[in-house]
Amino acid sequence: MINSSLRELSAALAAKKVSAVELATLFLDRIEKFNPALNAFITLDRDKTLAQAQAADEKLKVGAGATAISPLCGIPLGHKDIFCTKGWRTSCGSQMLANFVSPYDANVVEKLAGAGMVTLGKLNMDEFAMGSSNETSWFGPVKNPWDVSRVPGGSSGGSAAAIAARLTPAATGTDTGGSIRQPAALCGLTGLKPTYGVVSRYGMIAFASSLDQGGPMAKSADDCALLLNAMAGFDARDSTSLERPTENYGRDLEQPLAGLKIGLPKEFFGEGMDADVRAAVDAALAEYRKLGATTVEVQLPNSGLSVPAYYVIAPAEASSNLSRFDGVRYGYRAPEYDDLTEMYSRSRAQGFGAEVKRRILIGTYVLSHGYYDAYYLQAQKIRRLIAADFVEAFKQCDVIMGPTSPSVAFAFGAKSADPVQMYLSDIYTISTNLAGLPGMSLPCGFGANNMPAGLQIIGNWFGEAKMLNVAHQYQKATDWHTRMPEGVK
Amino acid sequence: MTRTTQWEVVIGLETHAQLQTKSKIFSGSSIAFGAEPNVQASAVDIALPGVLPVLNREAVVCAIKFGLAVGARIAPRSIFARKNYFYPDLPKGYQISQFEIPVVQGGGLAIKVGAGDTATEKYVHLTRAHLEEDAGKSLHEDFHGRTGIDLNRAGTPLLEIVTEPEMRSSAEAVAYAKALHALVQWIGICDGNMQEGSFRCDANVSVRPMGQKEFGTRREIKNLNSFRFMQQAIDFEVQWQINEIEEGRAIQQATVLFDPDTGETRSMRTKEDAHDYRYFPDPDLLPLEITADWIAQVKSGLPELPQAMKIRFETDYGLSSYDAETLTTTRATSKFFEDAVAATGKDSAKLCANWVTGELAAHLNKTDMPIEASPVSAAQLAGIIRRIADNTISNKIARDVFEALWAGDGKDADAVIEAKGWKQITDTGAIEALVDEVLAANQKSVEEYRAGKEKAFNALVGQAMKATRGKANPQQVTDLLKKKLGA
Numbered sequence: 001m002i003n004s005s006l007r008e009l010s011a012a013l014a015a016k017k018v019s020a021v022e023l024a025t026l027f028l029d030r031i032e033k034f035n036p037a038l039n040a041f042i043t044l045d046r047d048k049t050l051a052q053a054q055a056a057d058e059k060l061k062v063g064a065g066a067t068a069i070s071p072l073c074g075i076p077l078g079h080k081d082i083f084c085t086k087g088w089r090t091s092c093g094s095q096m097l098a099n100f101v102s103p104y105d106a107n108v109v110e111k112l113a114g115a116g117m118v119t120l121g122k123l124n125m126d127e128f129a130m131g132s133s134n135e136t137s138w139f140g141p142v143k144n145p146w147d148v149s150r151v152p153g154g155s156s157g158g159s160a161a162a163i164a165a166r167l168t169p170a171a172t173g174t175d176t177g178g179s180i181r182q183p184a185a186l187c188g189l190t191g192l193k194p195t196y197g198v199v200s201r202y203g204m205i206a207f208a209s210s211l212d213q214g215g216p217m218a219k220s221a222d223d224c225a226l227l228l229n230a231m232a233g234f235d236a237r238d239s240t241s242l243e244r245p246t247e248n249y250g251r252d253l254e255q256p257l258a259g260l261k262i263g264l265p266k267e268f269f270g271e272g273m274d275a276d277v278r279a280a281v282d283a284a285l286a287e288y289r290k291l292g293a294t295t296v297e298v299q300l301p302n303s304g305l306s307v308p309a310y311y312v313i314a315p316a317e318a319s320s321n322l323s324r325f326d327g328v329r330y331g332y333r334a335p336e337y338d339d340l341t342e343m344y345s346r347s348r349a350q351g352f353g354a355e356v357k358r359r360i361l362i363g364t365y366v367l368s369h370g371y372y373d374a375y376y377l378q379a380q381k382i383r384r385l386i387a388a389d390f391v392e393a394f395k396q397c398d399v400i401m402g403p404t405s406p407s408v409a410f411a412f413g414a415k416s417a418d419p420v421q422m423y424l425s426d427i428y429t430i431s432t433n434l435a436g437l438p439g440m441s442l443p444c445g446f447g448a449n450n451m452p453a454g455l456q457i458i459g460n461w462f463g464e465a466k467m468l469n470v471a472h473q474y475q476k477a478t479d480w481h482t483r484m485p486e487g488v489k
Numbered sequence: 490m491t492r493t494t495q496w497e498v499v500i501g502l503e504t505h506a507q508l509q510t511k512s513k514i515f516s517g518s519s520i521a522f523g524a525e526p527n528v529q530a531s532a533v534d535i536a537l538p539g540v541l542p543v544l545n546r547e548a549v550v551c552a553i554k555f556g557l558a559v560g561a562r563i564a565p566r567s568i569f570a571r572k573n574y575f576y577p578d579l580p581k582g583y584q585i586s587q588f589e590i591p592v593v594q595g596g597g598l599a600i601k602v603g604a605g606d607t608a609t610e611k612y613v614h615l616t617r618a619h620l621e622e623d624a625g626k627s628l629h630e631d632f633h634g635r636t637g638i639d640l641n642r643a644g645t646p647l648l649e650i651v652t653e654p655e656m657r658s659s660a661e662a663v664a665y666a667k668a669l670h671a672l673v674q675w676i677g678i679c680d681g682n683m684q685e686g687s688f689r690c691d692a693n694v695s696v697r698p699m700g701q702k703e704f705g706t707r708r709e710i711k712n713l714n715s716f717r718f719m720q721q722a723i724d725f726e727v728q729w730q731i732n733e734i735e736e737g738r739a740i741q742q743a744t745v746l747f748d749p750d751t752g753e754t755r756s757m758r759t760k761e762d763a764h765d766y767r768y769f770p771d772p773d774l775l776p777l778e779i780t781a782d783w784i785a786q787v788k789s790g791l792p793e794l795p796q797a798m799k800i801r802f803e804t805d806y807g808l809s810s811y812d813a814e815t816l817t818t819t820r821a822t823s824k825f826f827e828d829a830v831a832a833t834g835k836d837s838a839k840l841c842a843n844w845v846t847g848e849l850a851a852h853l854n855k856t857d858m859p860i861e862a863s864p865v866s867a868a869q870l871a872g873i874i875r876r877i878a879d880n881t882i883s884n885k886i887a888r889d890v891f892e893a894l895w896a897g898d899g900k901d902a903d904a905v906i907e908a909k910g911w912k913q914i915t916d917t918g919a920i921e922a923l924v925d926e927v928l929a930a931n932q933k934s935v936e937e938y939r940a941g942k943e944k945a946f947n948a949l950v951g952q953a954m955k956a957t958r959g960k961a962n963p964q965q966v967t968d969l970l971k972k973k974l975g976a
Binding site: 376 | 540542543571573575577582638772773774
């Protein structure tokens with residue numbers, strides 16, 4: 001059951017082979033057993049979970065036949081702790097919000113709950129989603145289930161580790177510069193970052209508003225399609241949410257790939273990628289050619305500027321987004337202070353971790369008088385150039401492929417002393433966020449030390465269904481996505 | 490010290506007009522004044538983690554109305570920016586405002602400075618007007634050394650209206666502020682309540698030697714919430730700046746507050762501790778796009794503007810410029826006047842104007858009542874005027890009828906005239922008999938008149954009117970007297 005796809009779980013629930021309560025209990029018991037070693041879940045509430053499961057069972061009992069029941073009804077999942085969840089602590093991985101119980105549900109949480117999904121708990125993450133290894137969480141790092149001495153990636157590291165360890169069949173994640181795709185790659189999962197505006201940001205604690213996008217993480221493309229169907233859609237409470245007709249993102253899953261044109265950016269296959277990752281990606285491309293696809297080299301000449309542009313724009317927006325955490329109305333307040341300025345400075349100095357403070361400082365600097373034009377405006381121009389590169393590239397191909405991350409999961413501490421090294425682990429994922437494009441990562445084999453490697457698919461704007469089709473056909477031909485770490489069996 | 494330099498005063502005004510929308514500019518909360526602290530603060534207003542702003546289109550309509558009323562350019566695309574600073578009553582740590590590209594650009598307002606023959610006219614150019622959100626309030630009383638925060642006001646929509654530095658005296662500044670105050674109420678975008686802070690002004694003041702091209706260093710007087718304080722504050726500030734310069738001290742750019750108790754301005758912060766607001770476009774909001782269709786739609790719902798109405802009153806009704814202006818001070822006044830004219834007919838328009846600006850205005854002033862609350866309605870006033878026009882009553886009796894209606898004595902003019910027996914005597918025979926009586930009883934006056942004393946004639950008219958308790962038609966009385974006296 002723990003290795004089942006969402007479709008299989010759905011069928012089992014519909015056929016009454018298992019109840020939602022039994023399913024939730026199965027995963028809660030696994031969490032109890034394996035989570036202490038992994039630190040993936042940081043907030044659990046068995047009673048709430050079981051109550052939701054019971055409600056789902058009721059829905060399944062009455063609803064079959066008469067009303068349309070979501071195929072996700074009764075299936076458990078975990079929420080990245082960046083999503084506000086009514087009645088649950090929502091910490092964003094920070095001491096700043098370690099005491100914050102949300103009085104409302106994020107749009108994504110509301111939609112998945114509306115579909116009848118059962119919340120198992122809240123998942124660990126890099127503090128305010130700032131990190132690529134989950135080492136910046138105030139609740140301590142998440143361990144990679146494939147090797148607990150290694151990082152799970154970040155910032156959605158808790159989501160990735162929990163699925164890899166089969167503590168949950170699915171999870172929500174968010175991706176500002178690769179935070180869904182990179183941990184999916186490092187933990188051997190499938191994760192999808194939608195086109196900017198497809199999934200509402202309402203209730204998703206903002207890191208960098210113009211880049212943040214929520215998305216599904218699961219074992220397969222098929223699972224992700226089902227989840228995305230429930231998560232996506234216009235939300236009037238988010239002005240950047242797009243008003244588009246409802247889509248079935250799984251509609252093209254079974255389309256054959258004959259004639260598919262895969263663009264391979266020259267810039268993604270140069271220096272910087274580890275040989276083991278390169279071998280796995282090359283093998284995946286060979287598999288695609290077998291499936292009838294052709295590959296063509298494309299150029300993204302400005303992609304080298306994506307990391308510097310990103311580390312201007314994201315911190316700039318973050319420095320402003322995180323201003324609301326001031327100790328005045330909720331969240332952490334320093335125990336001692338003599339005046340208002342001291343209350344602010346101490347609350348924020350103590351409440352935020354080092355990486356968050358670093359980015360607030362960078363962001364404050366680049367927005368300052370006299371520097372704005374040189375940094376922020378320049379970065380916005382680069383952003384447009386990067387998007388224009390993709391427009392050109394997509395004239396020659398249907399999807400773009402490359403590695404998700406330059407390396408497999410690295411050891412704890414390997415990059416945490418050098419922020420730039422850490423930032424470079426998102427080098428292949430960041431440009432899609434800057435352009436607002438959708439991207440996916442799917443497992444494509446194993447590299448050094450038997451750690452999973454990820455293949456990245458970048459789709460055209462609103463090309464989610466195409467990406468999922470391309471990923472699904474590969475997963476029908478391979479079994480990397482079904483592998484499970486030994487330690488949690 | 491003898492003064493050799495003539496100083497020129499330079500003033501620019503920034504006005505915050507609270508917009509009369511039903512809900513806040515970026516959330517659905519009510520903006521009604523005076524609610525218990527924080528009951529009108531939603532998740533968005535208190536800036537919970539994860540919440541997002543959604544622009545209220547009603548606020549944009551207000552901005553478009555204003556832009557149209559001042560002949561400004563309505564930007565087809567304007568940008569909301571974040572103004573970043575920390576303050577306890579600023580929940581997000583930034584204010585959403587418009588910075589580089591405001592929604593209303595340019596335009597201006599014609600103002601009249603002074604009254605009577607010495608009045609001068611001037612056109613004040615606007616730089617811009619932009620939409621933004623208000624902050625909450627910090628409450629320093631009742632918290633025993635702590636500060637309370639009320640976020641009811643946080644997110645209230647404001648239109649900040651900025652003039653060019655074109656005003657040259659406190660009188661001009663006040664005239665502009667009054668004209669703006671009247672206009673925003675006229676077009677229905679602001680209730681103009683200065684006590685509740687719905688309309689508040691900041692004045693940028695500097696002085697320079699007459700004839701100098703460059704501006705002097707300015708100081709900004711914040712939060713002037715009455716026209717009287719504005720005048721006092723600017724006058725004090727101007728004198729202070731002149732004294733400083735004449736005593737050899739340079740003016741430092743600063744923000745100052747006016748203390749109504751002392752009548753003085755004092756520095757709040759100088760340029761050195763000015764904030765770097767780190768403005769940047771708010772990524773949570775799309776650029777505000779206003780189509781020509783939208784502008785046309787708003788335009789069709791815009792009331793006739795006071796300037797145009799004033800000219801129409803002059804040409805259509807033959808009113809004096811002064812009357813036309815007085816009658817277009819507020820929309821309610823103009824409506825009252827036009828309702829009365831509609832009921833009496835255009836021929837009586839001047840009479841209506843006289844009554845609205847005269848008797849009615851005097852009564853309203855005395856009781857400090859807005860015209861909307863007048864106990865005498867436009868229809869009732871029209872009833873009085875009709876009876877003056879058809880000679881049923883004299884002007885003097887008409888004032889008594891008005892008084893009776895003001896006191897709630899009777900439902901209309903006819904009822905009052907009937908009940909009191911105030912109908913004017915127009916029967917020539919009756920008046921003739923009366924005139925004979927008066928002449929017989931006042932031989933002394935008759936002789937005086939015949940001896941050349943014009944005043945004696947007036948005394949005789951007075952006697953005749955008195956004898957009828959004012960009901961005789963004064964013209965008829967005059968004519969008959971003249972005839973009998975052989976004049």
